[in-house]
Amino acid sequence: MNYKNKTQRVTWMFRELQEGKILKKKELALQFNVSLKTIQRDIDELRSIFGEDYSPYHLVYSKAQGGYVLDAETTDILNEQEILATLKILLESRAFLKEEMKAILKKMYRHLPRERQRMIDAYVSNEMHYYVELTHRSSIMDKVYELAEASRGKQAVMIMYKKEHEPEAKAYHIEPLGVVFSEFYFYVIAESHNPERPHPVAYRIDRIEHIHCKQRFERSETQRFEESKFQQRIHFMHTGEVAVVKLRFSGTSPEAVLDRLPTGKIIKREASAVIIEAEVYLRGIEMWLLSQGENMEVLAPASLRKRMQERAEKLVNLYK
Incomplete structure (x- = not known):
């Protein structure tokens, strides 16, 4: 040279x-x-x-x-173990388009020497080859950032939001509280001004077609939205009333249940079961409880127990 x-x-x-x-x-x-x-x-x-x-x-x-x-x-830099674990989580989440995932992989590889890049690529290349994008096939990174900024800056926004079974998008005026990720999708959580439904409302960000920021809104520190606390209570992004539930679990892994219920704790141990207490949003917990089958019995509140009985009867009738 x-x-x-x-x-x-x-x-x-x-x-x-x-x-x-x-x-x-x-x-x-x-x-x-x-x-x-x-x-x-x-x-x-x-x-x-x-x-x-x-x-x-x-x-x-x-x-x-x-x-x-x-x-x-x-x-101060990611090592190969951290990069591999992080990439596995990202690939499993399927949150991004395939080309976006490729770009993220390429940027993360730059933390490593060339020979170590090849080693990490060997571990994830097959998953990347068979990576399946979510059905909405839309890029949401800019929207996630814009809504997070609106939340931080206490800016009300107007969104054009298209629900799955509706032919056209409709305008919603919302006050964003924060952005969360759950079960494949990013959501913006917004304040509810409906007195009959005072709990936060979740909007899937991939269904938002347009965002227009408007004036600031007031929110005191005592009203501050905490994403981590919200996610500890919610399942499948269904909110509803917040309540303390009491459950009897007779399955093999109470640990897996507690991982799914971050607010949960074992309050009693029986011969073949444990009693778990947790604070949750009721609508979301119903769906998860159904997935536990006969291993989970709702003890309280009475309204949830009755609701689960009704669901169980419908299931029985469905398979008659």
């Missing part, structure tokens, strides 16, 4: 360092047909680049290796 241009040399050395290579001054001077002083100036340039606040790397001289290498502050 006969790179007389400084930018060409520095770019080439930058790529070599990112791939875990060692830069040796004498070899570089011969390779580029320039002086040692020129190479030193190039190295000083690289040192300033990697010394920026946003870079987790530092360019250092290694006596043991006889050249300049990148020293990573490993606590």
